[in-house]
Amino acid sequence: MAAGKLFIGRRVRELRLEHSATQSQFAERLGISLSYLNQIENNQRPVSATVLLALADKYGLDITELSTGEIDRLASAVRETLADPLFESYSPSLQELKLILQNAPGFARALVSSHQAYRRHSEQLAILDDRLGRTAFVEGTPYDEVRDFFHYVDNYLHDLDIAAEGLAAEIGLQGGDAQPLLAEFLERRFGVRVVYDASMVSHIRHFDPSQRILSLNPYLPAETRTFQIAVQTAQSHASDAIEAILDKAAFRTREAAEVCRIGLHNYYAGALLMPYQIFLEAARRLRHDIGLLAARFGSSFEQVCHRLSTLQRPGSKGVPIFFARIDRAGNITKRHSATKLQFARFGAACPLWNAHQAFEAPDRIIRQLAETPDGARYLCLATRVTKGVGGFRTQRSSYALAIGCEISYAGAFVYADDLNLADRTAFEPIGISCLTCERTNCASRAIPPLRKQISVDHNVKDATPYRLI
Known part of the structure; x- marks a missing residue:
């Protein structure tokens, strides 16, 4: 390419x-x-x-x-914004859009933010039509704001990552079972004792600040318990660095700052258990075999996928990938992309994307060669994971994890070894979402795209009840 x-x-x-x-x-x-x-x-x-x-x-x-990753993400958000019928009288050329993104990225972000506020308020007005006087206006959810924060920092926080890598070297974390080393460090440095409480049937962890005791559910998988000890390490050891990031982010609400604090604790924990350079070298050597990486670092499949999505250190970047977690209803609960493939901010993901098939094939990694309407081609991987304690009376949640890369990087993944990447017919057409995809011959289309008009012929019945014009 x-x-x-x-x-x-x-x-x-x-x-x-x-x-x-x-x-x-x-x-x-x-x-x-x-x-x-x-x-x-x-x-x-x-x-x-x-x-x-x-x-x-x-x-x-x-x-x-x-790297053009930031421009690609911003371009995707601006294109989706301008696809709204609100802007039907304005359709910028590709050259005009590039000029805006390259010369005035701050203006482009302001446009996207304004449109998001418009969409939120429009939805709230629709609710008020039915429930007049009962619904207060809010500035979007804290999760939306935090998700955008991580999205626009490229899912990489340099100072926090460096600090975690330094502590990993101090403690001697090189992968494998990190529980005893972390537990010993917490008690020696902060007086925090780790215990395993069999009465914790549904909770994952509980920290008692007065007694300095971190209680963990012993029925959880080992990698989950280790990660929670690493989270406690983040709270105890990296609080100053995390507060500095939150101050600079200047979130609109206290709730958003608190949600982000959780995300930063988790980020530090992942960087501590999978130190950047050691993890990057292992990913290259094992050719991104996620199962082997999980075993090498004593981490879960999802933790490894998430860490792979953070390998954006200047001068030492990993393969640019996309990563998402999707629930059974199709909600994208985690998302990041360092590729041209950007996830929809409104509406559901494309039904042709293999991520949806993961729920039908548990314990398997589903592979897909896919092509988006802009001609970009991708290696897409998806699998189902189940989270929860696992007791008879406890709830367990299933998610699909989706991870992949542009096809030019597919050779770095063991999953592409027996695929014919040169065969254009092997690539399945997918989109971002029905709202923005302008493919005219898709039998899986749920709704018409915002930028197309429809024509209905009552004498003809096809896969969709209308034709795009």
């Missing part, structure tokens, strides 16, 4: 201003003409490999920070 042209005018301009240089001075030092620099800064011409290397050599530009 050919590499796309690199338009980084805004970053070049920022770099020049950081060094208090005029365009003439900057161009002279890079060895290019003033007019070429002007065109680069205004995103009228892409940056060449020669100029890119000169920027790295003379001005310390970190080339790894130029």
